[in-house]
Amino acid sequence: MAPVIPRSGDAIFASVERVNAELFTLTYGAIVRQLLTDLEEVEEVNKQLDQMGYNIGIRLVDEFLAKSNVSRCIDFKETAEVIAKVGFKMFLGVTASVSNWDADGTCCSIILEDNPLVDFVELPDTCQGLYYCNVLSGVIRGALEMVSMKTEVTWVRDMLRGDDAFELQVKLLKQVPEEYPYKDDE
Amino acid sequence: MGREVSESCVDSLLTEMVSSYCDRFYANKPELAARRIEAIGFQVGHQLSERYTMERPRFSDNLEAIKFICKDFWSELFKKQIDNLKTNHKGTFVLQDNRFRWLARMSIDPSSEDGDLSQDNSAPVTENKAAQATSMHLYFPCGIIRGALSNLGIPCAVSADISSLPACELLVMECIRLYLLSYAHCIAFISTARYSFFSQSRSSCMIIVIFHPCISERALRFR
Numbered sequence: 001m002a003p004v005i006p007r008s009g010d011a012i013f014a015s016v017e018r019v020n021a022e023l024f025t026l027t028y029g030a031i032v033r034q035l036l037t038d039l040e041e042v043e044e045v046n047k048q049l050d051q052m053g054y055n056i057g058i059r060l061v062d063e064f065l066a067k068s069n070v071s072r073c074i075d076f077k078e079t080a081e082v083i084a085k086v087g088f089k090m091f092l093g094v095t096a097s098v099s100n101w102d103a104d105g106t107c108c109s110i111i112l113e114d115n116p117l118v119d120f121v122e123l124p125d126t127c128q129g130l131y132y133c134n135v136l137s138g139v140i141r142g143a144l145e146m147v148s149m150k151t152e153v154t155w156v157r158d159m160l161r162g163d164d165a166f167e168l169q170v171k172l173l174k175q176v177p178e179e180y181p182y183k184d185d186e
Numbered sequence: 187m188g189r190e191v192s193e194s195c196v197d198s199l200l201t202e203m204v205s206s207y208c209d210r211f212y213a214n215k216p217e218l219a220a221r222r223i224e225a226i227g228f229q230v231g232h233q234l235s236e237r238y239t240m241e242r243p244r245f246s247d248n249l250e251a252i253k254f255i256c257k258d259f260w261s262e263l264f265k266k267q268i269d270n271l272k273t274n275h276k277g278t279f280v281l282q283d284n285r286f287r288w289l290a291r292m293s294i295d296p297s298s299e300d301g302d303l304s305q306d307n308s309a310p311v312t313e314n315k316a317a318q319a320t321s322m323h324l325y326f327p328c329g330i331i332r333g334a335l336s337n338l339g340i341p342c343a344v345s346a347d348i349s350s351l352p353a354c355e356l357l358v359m360e361c362i363r364l365y366l367l368s369y370a371h372c373i374a375f376i377s378t379a380r381y382s383f384f385s386q387s388r389s390s391c392m393i394i395v396i397f398h399p400c401i402s403e404r405a406l407r408f409r
Contacts, residue, residue, distance in 0.1 A: 013192065021189040022234065023263055024196050030229035031203055034222055038211065052206055056198045063194055091192045116191055135199075 006070045009089025016067065016090065021116045028117055032132060042129045049131070053138020054145075061143035064090070076172050077101070079149070080108050083140065092116050106172040109156060110140075113165045123160045132160050137168055150174040193287075200288065204322050216318060220325045227329020228336070235334035238262060251338045252279055259334060281331075288323065321346075 035045045068086050073079040077098075084096035094116065100109040117133050131137075137153040144151045150173045157167035204223060212219040238259060245251040256268035260283075270282035328344040335342050 017193040018190040019193045019196050019265075020262055021191045022237065023230070024191045024199065026230045026233050027196065027199060027203075027226070030226040030233075031199070033229065034226050038222065048206070051210075052202045055205070056202050060194065060198055091195050093189065093191050116189060119189070 006086075007068055009086040009095060012067050012086065012090040013093055018093075021093070021119070025116055025119045025121075028135070029121060032130075036127065036130075042127060046129075046131050046134050049134035050138040050141075053135035053140075054142035055138075056135070057139035057142025057144075058146050060091070060139060061146045064143065065147075075105060076149070076175075077105055077108070079144070079147075080110065080170060083143075084110050087143075088112065100169075108170055110168045110170060111157075111165050112168075115159070115166055118160060121160065131155050131158065133158070133166060136166075140168065140170060144170075148176045150176065197288070200323070200326060204319075204326070208319075208322050216322070220322060223322060223325040224329035224332070227326040228333035229329075231330035231333025231335075232337045233333075234263070234330070235259065235337040239338070245338060248340055249273075251335060251340055252281075254338075255331060255334055256281060263330075286327075288327065289320070 032045070032049070035048055036042070039045050039048065064087055067090060068082075070082055070086065073082060080098045084098045088094055088096045092115075094112065094114045096110050096112045098108050098110055101107070115133065117136070121132065123130060123132060134155075137155065141151055141153045152171045152173055154169050154171075155167070156169050157163035157165055159166055203226065207219040207222050208216065212222070239254070245254060252271070256271050260266065260268050264283075264287050266283075266285075268281045269284045270280075272280040272282070324346040328346050332342060332344045335344075
């Protein structure tokens with residue numbers, strides 16, 4: 001069987017159906033605003049955004065694997081690179097970078113300088129503590145869980161809070177090896 | 187063409203929004219969930235309409251505004267125009283999209299229905315749930331249109347819901363039963379108006395715009 005060559009993020013993004021990013025940005029903004037009105041507490045909104053992201057991520061990973069032709073990643077370093085270069089590009093049209101690896105290779109930062117979710121967005125003072133893009137952390141966590149990696153994703157830098165970039169810290173907690181549901185000798 | 191994202195971002199965000207509001211936040215209160223989804227659509231439509239009409243002069247009448255929604259606005263959002271516009275010249279407009287993007291990829295989750303459709307008592311329940319799920323998704327585009335028109339100074343009511351008229355209901359159920367495992371169909375009915383439209387074409391969507399009664403009901407000629 002001929003080896004399947006992984007496709008670059010740019011190539012995939014050029015080949016998928018694309019839509020006006022404004023619709024996406026405004027829809028997400030309206031959702032966050034409505035959540036703030038309905039739930040009132042910023043922490044609760046953060047939690048719900050993460051949960052929504054998780055639900056999206058567990059499904060999005062199928063499309064990612066189907067379109068990108070990536071083979072199984074050797075280690076977590078490769079996983080993080082693939083997320084940053086291929087994953088973000090094929091969905092959001094932007095490339096992220098990976099840095100701040102720890103000694104074990106289980107914890108890194110994904111840095112995003114351009115983020116369609118926050119175009120024209122400014123947070124009012126009443127939203128202190130809101131992680132506006134928390135859906136992204138849920139998406140990454142959900143997607144990785146579907147490929148047997150339990151992770152913890154937290155925000156280190158947030159441009160809406162005055163920082164110069166968005167930085168997500170992704171920490172690999174556990175790699176669950178795939179188990180076959182049947183025993184060999186039965 | 188401005189910045190773009192993949193269509194699956196929007197699809198998955200909308201699906202997750204509808205599912206969060208219907209199954210988690212307002213699990214047993216579909217009317218409240220529907221109102222929230224419509225409100226989110228309203229905000230989006232209002233802001234989009236603001237952006238897309240910034241450089242234009244004001245519309246001369248309601249028909250021009252509706253035509254803008256059908257042509258330019260719809261093109262920005264869905265890369266196509268509304269396929270058919272009808273009016274009764276009394277303040278009601280029907281916008282028909284024969285291939286509504288957001289429904290084209292929807293399928294009804296087979297696990298949500300019992301495999302055995304021969305049981306009469308379970309079939310209507312699951313099919314009603316399917317119809318309800320479809321109509322929940324439609325609250326969002328209805329809200330977008332209402333928001334867009336409201337920004338243009340035209341208060342209105344927009345619906346694309348599935349009515350409970352007995353004759354039509356059968357057809358709705360029929361169609362959904364046939365296409366349970368593939369694509370959902372959108373069949374829109376007006377429950378109070380004199381017309382009842384239905385369409386069996388895949389992902390055809392009718393959106394009914396009813397102008398507020400206090401707007402003058404001068405006859406609007408459309409062509």
